[in-house]
Amino acid sequence: MAEKSWVDFAQFTLNLFLAIVTVSLFIQGTRDRRRIAEDRRREQASKISVHRFDRTEQTRPDSWRVLGTRVEIRNDSDASISRVHAVHLTLPWWHDYVNARGKVGVDPHQRQAIRFAGHAEPGVNDISIPPGQNVHYDDAPLSGQTILLYFTDGAGIQWVKRDGQLWRFTTDTHWLSRLYQWMYYKRGTQWLVGWLLPYARRRFNNLAPTVPLSARVATFLLGTTPVPGGASEPWLMPLRAPKKDWPYQEWINGIYLDRAGNTDAAAEHANAGETPQP
Secondary structure (H helix, E strand, C coil), rough: CCHHHHHHHHHHHHHHHHHHHHHHHHHHHHHHHHHHHHHHHHHHCCEEEEEEEEEEEECCEEEEEEEEEEEEEEEECCCCCEEEEEEEEEECCHHHHHHCCCCCCCCCEEEECCCCCCCCCCCCEEEEEEECCEEEEEEECCCEEEEEEECCCCCEEEEEEEECCEEEEECCCCCCHHHHHHHHCCCCHHHCCCCCHHHHHHHHHHHHCCCCCCHHHHHHHHHHCCCCCCCCCHHHHHCCCCHHCHHHHHHHHHHHHHHHHHHHHHHHHCCCCCCCCC
């Protein structure tokens, strides 16, 4: 190869390397700007907190009774929040999980709105909390441990907070989800896509507590979890939400209950002298 050809090749390689580096820096800079903007948007929302306290009474040396529950929503930010609404989720009994197994869009959680002091109508999204103040519920015991809080920050962004996890409230559905659901519910095309949900359910049954990719894909496309119980309102999570922010533990608990129920059923059949059918 002539000397000029070597020089041209080296120049081309250098230019290609510089182009790759420039594109990489641009992409990284875009990601960093998005992350900083999202952190700024979350700054106020992260200062909204929910605290729950149960008042108990000792009835025996090893027994306690819950007398009442106090729930406080605190606004420790420097701006007001509005449209505050909270519900507590009651974990269902085993038969509710059984009834919900395999049914699309079924959430067996029982939801009850929390009536805060000074706000007579539960479930009405008109409660506002000025900066540095709080609202509270202080009454009969709440049966549900999990509290789901909805509110709108000073910039008009709606948020959902649950068990310390925070995400944006949105009812927008991705076009892939809309397309998949259209095919899933249409009789002529259901056979093309209907295999995903049972496949994801079998994978999760076998692999829990690991969450297989098929379960996450099914949840994104169908808008519901492929397991008994599952996470309530999973479609509220943003598409790029970190895996740690998804309430996978409820999925796993549902599988554990499913396994326990199958084990109990097998034991009952064995006690009755019957062989359980697969």
